Amino acid sequence: MKSAVVLMNLGTPTEPTKKAVRAFLKEFLSDRRVVEIPKVIWMVILYMIILNFRVPRVTKAYQKIWAGNESPLRKITRGQASKLQLLFNNTYANAEMVPQAHYAMTYSGPSLAATVKQLEQDGFEHILVLPLYPQFSATTTGSIYDQISQINQQRRNIPQIHVVKQYFDHPLYIGALANSIRQQWQTTGKPDKLLMSFHSIPQSYSDAGDPYYQQCLATADLLAEALELQKEDWSISFQSRLGFAKWLSPYTSETLKKWGQENIKHVDVVCPAFAADCLETLEEIEDENRELFMASGGENFNLIPCLNEDEQHIAMMAAIADKYLPK
Numbered sequence: 001m002k003s004a005v006v007l008m009n010l011g012t013p014t015e016p017t018k019k020a021v022r023a024f025l026k027e028f029l030s031d032r033r034v035v036e037i038p039k040v041i042w043m044v045i046l047y048m049i050i051l052n053f054r055v056p057r058v059t060k061a062y063q064k065i066w067a068g069n070e071s072p073l074r075k076i077t078r079g080q081a082s083k084l085q086l087l088f089n090n091t092y093a094n095a096e097m098v099p100q101a102h103y104a105m106t107y108s109g110p111s112l113a114a115t116v117k118q119l120e121q122d123g124f125e126h127i128l129v130l131p132l133y134p135q136f137s138a139t140t141t142g143s144i145y146d147q148i149s150q151i152n153q154q155r156r157n158i159p160q161i162h163v164v165k166q167y168f169d170h171p172l173y174i175g176a177l178a179n180s181i182r183q184q185w186q187t188t189g190k191p192d193k194l195l196m197s198f199h200s201i202p203q204s205y206s207d208a209g210d211p212y213y214q215q216c217l218a219t220a221d222l223l224a225e226a227l228e229l230q231k232e233d234w235s236i237s238f239q240s241r242l243g244f245a246k247w248l249s250p251y252t253s254e255t256l257k258k259w260g261q262e263n264i265k266h267v268d269v270v271c272p273a274f275a276a277d278c279l280e281t282l283e284e285i286e287d288e289n290r291e292l293f294m295a296s297g298g299e300n301f302n303l304i305p306c307l308n309e310d311e312q313h314i315a316m317m318a319a320i321a322d323k324y325l326p327k
């Protein structure tokens, strides 16, 4: 039986231009899973404010981090799929059983719908979708489930698709994160504080039952335990909020500012909710938040890279896939 694994991430502009950033934000922020404000009100805010005022600023930010001819998120996700393919090629004794590794994006493409269509045409009977979001949120993985439902609605004979809902507490994920942090500490030394910064979501989504917050806390506790950290050695915070409503807190920017003022000199930041470096890590943390910390008294700031194409990260993906794929 031919099987395939589709790694999924959020999506990203095709070019660092206002036109491409606008198209990406328009598609992403029109998803009702992402923004739950009543549609008519949100469309006015989106078209009058976000697409006019946010696009120029965000385009400049993408220009700063652009990697050659593409966005880091796309480059890294494609690299992850290639590395996963290599690992599959090297570990499956029976060549006919080697799964194919692909990648898709929820927004901007390559779309899951087009990827599944191609896989069906190529005779793949078993598809595993692995959203590269360790912590489940309706705003991210939930949208991927929606896209699979849409794919099924368009067919009489639906494809066999499994989805990995979450892996926030997977020992190989925690182990890979701990290893990447220890590696950083071998070169720059142990910091005064380790900040585990997760992408935020609106507080109201969490209050209404989105399990993301609890899963972030669980990841953070497991990571601290794996690193044998004491309570005073680390904190959790939430970044990348948009608009004026309350989002999950404490906010990363406020935490770093406060730490600088409290005479904490050396801080490392790790972003466990991101499987690949992207705008939110390379620009928001590496530039904006570094500047905030330094301006408020900090002296040494390191952003620990996301797991990206790290060997242990790819091995984790293969181990997760192995549980679902036919033997």
Ligand SMILES: C=CC1=C(C)c2cc3[nH]c(cc4nc(cc5[nH]c(cc1n2)c(C)c5CCC(=O)O)C(CCC(=O)O)=C4C)c(C)c3C=C
Residues within 6 Å of the ligand: 010, 011, 012, 013, 025, 029, 034, 035, 054, 058, 071, 073, 133, 137, 139, 140, 199, 200, 201, 202, 212, 240, 242, 273, 274, 277, 278, 279, 280
């Ligand atoms: C407006 C609501 C948003 C919610 C809810 C949200 C949740 C969420 N997002 C990620 C992962 C990523 N987000 C990225 C960029 C990004 N996120 C939002 C908004 C929400 N995210 C915006 C508007 C943007 C675009 C940039 C900006 O305008 O600031 C990215 C990076 C994309 C890239 O191209 O590099 C990722 C990855 C998670 C994990 C999450 C909830 C758990």
Ligand SMILES: [Fe+2]
Residues within 6 Å of the ligand: 199, 240
């Ligand atoms: Fe986001």
Ligand SMILES: [Fe+2]
Residues within 6 Å of the ligand: 240, 279, 280, 284
């Ligand atoms: Fe951001």
